[in-house]
Amino acid sequence: MQFSELSREELLNLREELLKQYEEFKGNNLKLDMSRGKPNKEQLDLCNDMMDILNSKSDMKDADGIETRNYGGLLGISECRELFAELMEVETKNVIVYGVASLTIMYDYLAQCMLFGCGDKPWCQQGKIKFLCPCPGYDRHFGMLKHFGIELVNIKMNEDGPDMDSVEEYVKDSTVKGVIVVPKYSNPEGITFSDEVVRRFAALKPAAKDFRVIWDNAYIVHDINDTPDTLLNVFDAAREYGSEDMFIEVCSTSKISFAGAGVSAVAASDKNIEAMKNRMTIQMISQDKVNQLRHVRYFRNLDGIKTHMKKHAAILRPKFEAVVNGFEKELGEAGIAHWSKPNGGYFVSLYVMDGCAKKVGQMCSEAGLTLTTVGATYPYGIDPDDSNIRIAPSFPDVDELNLAVELLCICVKLVSVEKLLNK
Amino acid sequence: MQFSELSREELLNLREELLKQYEEFKGNNLKLDMSRGKPNKEQLDLCNDMMDILNSKSDMKDADGIETRNYGGLLGISECRELFAELMEVETKNVIVYGVASLTIMYDYLAQCMLFGCGDKPWCQQGKIKFLCPCPGYDRHFGMLKHFGIELVNIKMNEDGPDMDSVEEYVKDSTVKGVIVVPKYSNPEGITFSDEVVRRFAALKPAAKDFRVIWDNAYIVHDINDTPDTLLNVFDAAREYGSEDMFIEVCSTSKISFAGAGVSAVAASDKNIEAMKNRMTIQMISQDKVNQLRHVRYFRNLDGIKTHMKKHAAILRPKFEAVVNGFEKELGEAGIAHWSKPNGGYFVSLYVMDGCAKKVGQMCSEAGLTLTTVGATYPYGIDPDDSNIRIAPSFPDVDELNLAVELLCICVKLVSVEKLLNK
Numbered sequence A, B: 001m002q003f004s005e006l007s008r009e010e011l012l013n014l015r016e017e018l019l020k021q022y023e024e025f026k027g028n029n030l031k032l033d034m035s036r037g038k039p040n041k042e043q044l045d046l047c048n049d050m051m052d053i054l055n056s057k058s059d060m061k062d063a064d065g066i067e068t069r070n071y072g073g074l075l076g077i078s079e080c081r082e083l084f085a086e087l088m089e090v091e092t093k094n095v096i097v098y099g100v101a102s103l104t105i106m107y108d109y110l111a112q113c114m115l116f117g118c119g120d121k122p123w124c125q126q127g128k129i130k131f132l133c134p135c136p137g138y139d140r141h142f143g144m145l146k147h148f149g150i151e152l153v154n155i156k157m158n159e160d161g162p163d164m165d166s167v168e169e170y171v172k173d174s175t176v177k178g179v180i181v182v183p184k185y186s187n188p189e190g191i192t193f194s195d196e197v198v199r200r201f202a203a204l205k206p207a208a209k210d211f212r213v214i215w216d217n218a219y220i221v222h223d224i225n226d227t228p229d230t231l232l233n234v235f236d237a238a239r240e241y242g243s244e245d246m247f248i249e250v251c252s253t254s255k256i257s258f259a260g261a262g263v264s265a266v267a268a269s270d271k272n273i274e275a276m277k278n279r280m281t282i283q284m285i286s287q288d289k290v291n292q293l294r295h296v297r298y299f300r301n302l303d304g305i306k307t308h309m310k311k312h313a314a315i316l317r318p319k320f321e322a323v324v325n326g327f328e329k330e331l332g333e334a335g336i337a338h339w340s341k342p343n344g345g346y347f348v349s350l351y352v353m354d355g356c357a358k359k360v361g362q363m364c365s366e367a368g369l370t371l372t373t374v375g376a377t378y379p380y381g382i383d384p385d386d387s388n389i390r391i392a393p394s395f396p397d398v399d400e401l402n403l404a405v406e407l408l409c410i411c412v413k414l415v416s417v418e419k420l421l422n423k
Helices: A008-027 A041-045 A048-052 A078-088 A102-116 A139-147 A164-170 A195-202 A234-241 A270-283 A289-299 A302-331 A357-366 A398-421 B008-027 B041-045 B048-052 B078-088 B102-116 B139-147 B164-170 B195-202 B234-241 B270-283 B289-299 B302-331 B357-366 B398-421
Strands: A032-034 A095-098 A130-135 A151-158 A176-181 A212-216 A247-252 A264-268 A337-339 A348-352 A369-371 A388-391 B032-034 B095-098 B130-135 B151-158 B176-181 B212-216 B247-252 B264-268 B337-339 B348-352 B369-371 B388-391
Touching: A008 A398, A032 A398, A041 A302, A048 A289, A078 A095, A078 A247, A078 A264, A078 A289, A078 A302, A095 A102, A095 A270, A102 A139, A102 A212, A102 A247, A102 A264, A102 A270, A102 B102, A102 B270, A130 A139, A130 A164, A139 A151, A139 A176, A139 B270, A151 A164, A164 A195, A195 A234, A234 A247, A264 A270, A270 B102, A270 B139, A289 A302, A302 A337, A302 A348, A302 A398, A348 A398, A357 A369, A357 A388, A357 A398, A369 A388, A369 A398, B008 B398, B032 B398, B041 B302, B048 B289, B078 B095, B078 B247, B078 B264, B078 B289, B078 B302, B095 B102, B095 B270, B102 B139, B102 B212, B102 B247, B102 B264, B102 B270, B130 B139, B130 B164, B139 B151, B139 B176, B151 B164, B164 B195, B195 B234, B234 B247, B264 B270, B289 B302, B302 B337, B302 B348, B302 B398, B348 B398, B357 B369, B357 B388, B357 B398, B369 B388, B369 B398
Parallel strands: A032 A369, A130 A151, A130 A176, A176 A212, A212 A247, B032 B369, B130 B151, B130 B176, B176 B212, B212 B247
Antiparallel strands: A095 A264, A247 A264, A337 A348, A348 A388, B095 B264, B247 B264, B337 B348, B348 B388
């Protein structure tokens, strides 16, 4: 039954019933958390054998005979560069392996552009500059840009990626210096960019000659079911337009091996790799090469990673199903919400009626369920419609999730009823 | 016999003899390297058991119950912060544990000052700024400052540290923003700052309110004999003058555990830790906590580190002795060179006659012995006296070192004789 078709009396009765349910939940002193895309213990345990792969008897030389325990190997050990090259479908020479997090690579790259520029004057000498922010999106991307004093411009997300008409329009402004995107299983919607969107990115002719697309391929092999999305290789597309220098792709094993001890990598054009390398010679002597060796001895190749990711999928799938089926069951016929049904990644995006998301977040919080701060999925923390709620199903177990979704749906219905009553 | 007292004929004869010796060396196709302060394999092997300390069965939670394999723990796991606090003799709250290299911490800190400032406008908005460079010093420090566009100012190194009269004079200039020093077993001279020098640093009243002393305590526990130097705790000294905010101390396990897979740390005032932390919340989610856990489970505490460092000393001592004794034997009475006899660290500093160092480096190189690029120990790679040569004895074995020192001394003598002949 569509809520919008209910009479005032029916709405009042419904509110009373929902309030009773809500108060019951509140009395249970729950402590549930669906706020961050954090692997659960079971997922971490999948990789425990990696802890045994190197020991005191191991040959610690890499494939080139470089001693991983010692200095050197600035760009990463070659077999680990190869592994990431296979993963990102680029040449090994276009890959640098870094430390724990791809977030740090992005931060570092932006800091480099700020201080030294990337084809024009340093960004910090160019006055007000802007970045395009497809949204809803990843709060840490927005936070990073804001931290550097870059102005954030909202770009609508369509079903097949960012609104490219709008992107193409904005890049005519030379103060627009870039965009950060999650092209596969986007955070928080789980959308994968269509081939057309990828091609339109590759075909961009920005007014700024130092425009950069940070291609945060965080969920590159993070499928959760048997109908995975596929993403066009952006460097293949860029080659057709000669725009390879525009793209900086990053990924990591944070959600493959260990979030607290993984390795990350960047793929970029020869020219960009050279610029990054020149800076790295000043910045460090090498990353942690032993951890690189540990990873590559464990996974061996892309097949090894893919086999491993099936185990992650087996753990995550029931959790995503719990959320999506829960929404379907509780909200499917009410006409007050819609949500994404991703084939991978770490998030489900829930849209409630305009103006209701913050209130839902608050009610959930008061009943012991922590959600990602409502609004955080938009630049400056402001969701113009106050409608989007990011759900991170990975960390809690299925029983907790069922409970959390039940509570969340009660809150969504309650706030929607209030809105309808106040119309 | 002092070379300066030799007659022209004696010098000519000596030259002939030395040339014969040199040509013999040249014919041997040697490939010797005393250029970088790199641990040797035997040293790396000392820590091999650390590779077994964590395995697939290990409890991966830190002392606070934080899962090291997962996200979180921005400032480092608490027991590892404690370990570094004990090492640097500061409070745990004043320590942040980072990844592989302290060089990266310094780079990062300078980048932060450039972009965001440290008590005044961002450095990048202040026009020409300068750093004081005690020299001879560490080429990577100079390289880093130059990379950021900071002007390098030579400061003479005395026997007890940088010439503080000169430092005190320079800091009256508000464009002078800081100094990077290696206060213990300095690179390349192996000098440890006297208590007076440390106190004079603490007592500095720079015109710039955003002046920073980067205290690169790289050799904090790196004694090689039984008469180790002691360094006054700079934060204790600073407390007397209320100048704690001026000091950023870094150190690492690069030369304790593995150069290619160690952990590093920074110690700083509450205010500076807060500023770094605020930036880190944007820059990363955590460093590699598993490697932190590995280190602290292996070393346990400062005593564990000290016991371990005695093993390093046992390996390094004969190498330093080979160099210093070799110099003594070959050059001791010639009056054409002097050199440091450090109690720790990674380097011996050799001073040849003014205007001779580059020529010595070139001759060594032509005979197969690589030295640290002559001049590199000075800002902009220019040794005003062309006199200093940095010797790094750690990597080659003793037999190689004996050979290398023999060749080096032949070159020193030969170039000195040429100089005396051309007077």
